[in-house]
Amino acid sequence: MAEKPIQGEKRVFMTGNEVVAWAALAAKADIMYGYPITPQNEIMHYWTRMAPKYGKRFLQTEDELSAGFTTLGGVLAGRKAFTATAGPGNTLMQEPLSMAEMMRIPSVVIIQQRGGPSTATVIYSQQEVTMTTYGGNGEGFRIVYSTANHQELFDYTIKAFNTAWKYRFPTFVLGDGYQAKMRESLTIYDPEDRGIELVKTEPFIGKEPVNGEKQPVHIRNTYNTEEELFEVITKYLEDYTRITPEIIEHQEFDCEDADIVVVSHGVVSRAAKGAVQELRNAGLKVGYFRPVTLRPFPADRLRAVADGTKTLLMVESSLGQMAKLVKDAIFGSTVAIATLFKPGVGVTSEEIVTKVKGML
Amino acid sequence: MTMVPQMPKSWRLETKPHKFCPGCGHGLVLKALGEAIDELGIQDKVVFGADIGCSLLAWDFFNVDTVQTHHGRTTPVVTGVKRANPDVICIAYMGDGGGYAIGSQHLVNAAARNERITAILVNNCNYAMTGGQMAPTTLPGMKTETTPYGRDIKETGYPTQGPEMVAAITREGSYIARGTIANLKQLKSFLKKALENQMAGNGFSFVEALSTCPTNWRTNAKDTWAFVEKEMTKYFKVGELKNPAAKEGE
Numbered sequence A: 001m002a003e004k005p006i007q008g009e010k011r012v013f014m015t016g017n018e019v020v021a022w023a024a025l026a027a028k029a030d031i032m033y034g035y036p037i038t039p040q041n042e043i044m045h046y047w048t049r050m051a052p053k054y055g056k057r058f059l060q061t062e063d064e065l066s067a068g069f070t071t072l073g074g075v076l077a078g079r080k081a082f083t084a085t086a087g088p089g090n091t092l093m094q095e096p097l098s099m100a101e102m103m104r105i106p107s108v109v110i111i112q113q114r115g116g117p118s119t120a121t122v123i124y125s126q127q128e129v130t131m132t133t134y135g136g137n138g139e140g141f142r143i144v145y146s147t148a149n150h151q152e153l154f155d156y157t158i159k160a161f162n163t164a165w166k167y168r169f170p171t172f173v174l175g176d177g178y179q180a181k182m183r184e185s186l187t188i189y190d191p192e193d194r195g196i197e198l199v200k201t202e203p204f205i206g207k208e209p210v211n212g213e214k215q216p217v218h219i220r221n222t223y224n225t226e227e228e229l230f231e232v233i234t235k236y237l238e239d240y241t242r243i244t245p246e247i248i249e250h251q252e253f254d255c256e257d258a259d260i261v262v263v264s265h266g267v268v269s270r271a272a273k274g275a276v277q278e279l280r281n282a283g284l285k286v287g288y289f290r291p292v293t294l295r296p297f298p299a300d301r302l303r304a305v306a307d308g309t310k311t312l313l314m315v316e317s318s319l320g321q322m323a324k325l326v327k328d329a330i331f332g333s334t335v336a337i338a339t340l341f342k343p344g345v346g347v348t349s350e351e352i353v354t355k356v357k358g359m360l
Numbered sequence B: 001m002t003m004v005p006q007m008p009k010s011w012r013l014e015t016k017p018h019k020f021c022p023g024c025g026h027g028l029v030l031k032a033l034g035e036a037i038d039e040l041g042i043q044d045k046v047v048f049g050a051d052i053g054c055s056l057l058a059w060d061f062f063n064v065d066t067v068q069t070h071h072g073r074t075t076p077v078v079t080g081v082k083r084a085n086p087d088v089i090c091i092a093y094m095g096d097g098g099g100y101a102i103g104s105q106h107l108v109n110a111a112a113r114n115e116r117i118t119a120i121l122v123n124n125c126n127y128a129m130t131g132g133q134m135a136p137t138t139l140p141g142m143k144t145e146t147t148p149y150g151r152d153i154k155e156t157g158y159p160t161q162g163p164e165m166v167a168a169i170t171r172e173g174s175y176i177a178r179g180t181i182a183n184l185k186q187l188k189s190f191l192k193k194a195l196e197n198q199m200a201g202n203g204f205s206f207v208e209a210l211s212t213c214p215t216n217w218r219t220n221a222k223d224t225w226a227f228v229e230k231e232m233t234k235y236f237k238v239g240e241l242k243n244p245a246a247k248e249g250e
Ligand SMILES: Cc1ncc(C[n+]2csc(CCOP(=O)(O)OP(=O)(O)O)c2C)c(N)n1
Pocket: A035, A036, A037, A038, A064, A088, A089, A092, A118, A119, B052, B053, B054, B055, B070, B071, B094, B095, B096, B097, B098, B099, B122, B124, B126, B127, B128, B129, B130, B135
């Protein structure tokens, strides 16, 4: 046992779900809890094959309520615990994750989005943005990374554990069925060999006595007065606001002189990138902006971009779930807004190119 | 013997041949159910609820009112229908994952409340629709996608014995049986009695059907049948556990 799962660096060609399982191993995750659902199943399949070789564990629960709550239990015990789900499973996980939010439990959840409720569709969709960012009965104190390719799935799964444990907010990697199932090349690596420090975990409960004396802890989500809850939320908001600049990430290019900036996230941003490059090559003044973190949102930078251009074109595989975050972020700006929404279906660069040309 | 397949009257011909894999047991359970519906003459009164799992492939299987629900939630959906309209005959059709894992609270509580519905659960020892993961009914040592080294009972416990559990928590009026697609005549009679029990207003009716999933078991026809008839019956005993009608009748 005990040997490192990845020695040095390795070029590989694998599906997104396999990538996530490798990343969790590389991040030294201890235990996965999960319930079958397409398109995340293979994360569990790879994990259950590889994990025992490295002394790691797995529990298949009776549903996602249980997968979510057992994950919280694992984290409370001080383990790097994670789960993965999609669609209707994500819906059920909002209850445990509301608890995580208000107890600052650093759980890590991989979401491979799928379309519509019930069984609906399982491949291309960005319809779980609202739910993943603000789905609980709370204020949305969470961190959400929206990945676009397999390298990012690997990088951000490792990062998610670090972010969660450093800042103590539940952290999500938001992929989709397309990234989950497709094969792509990437470099997998041992993070510590690259100088990426892995944030240490620590038990919340079941701690050893200090100087022979046990200090019992009482973790709760119950408040005697409204004011008490208000105080906690105010403190969380302060913390969240303070750490936001350290967490937010985005990508942009060619925004400075652009008349139109295409805003997209996740897998759709791949098409947007191709489209903007093509339009630039044709001499058109078009820019590219992609939030990588959807919570917290790179609001200040996008506001500046909005103020320096004429139109933001929002492109996504949903009816404007990212667009809501964008509009909130740029509130007060007079930039014009255009949209290309295709809920639950793929978006190609050609479509974006055509759309932009029609606008100019 | 005739080569023309005999289809129950309640089947919806436009949707046949059905969408289950070759050798799948779901089609046989639904054949027995179709015949039971025909023989009882209740086609116009049935509300059929289909769970998520391969059961969902039956969403357009019968010429009866049908609702395909969410994974594990068919029992409460048809319970809601029955409570609002006691004149209809409600069937909740689900898999072993749907019934014994995600929907187990609903099964337990519907049984405890003695809901006048008929729940039919297809036991194929795995989560079939999602590609063959461990189910509550996966046999000890059995390999699945999430038990790649075989189900370890020390880690995951023993297979759920559904009818036995339901029998333990129900009182008078409930009908409970376990049938198998290896004995369709008997399975049909169990399903018929389970429906009659609902129609008589006696109480909760529950039938588990031992079934096949050659696709995820990765078995040929011979091994598939051997698995149902020999392996599954080691843990899952076929027969009636509770029958309110038997007291006077037999
Ligand atoms: C809340 C939720 N979690 C997970 C799923 C994914 N899912 C679809 S079918 C299925 C398993 C079905 O297994 P079973 O109930 O045994 O039926 P079978 O396909 O074996 O007949 C699962 C887990 C879902 N649709 N909804």
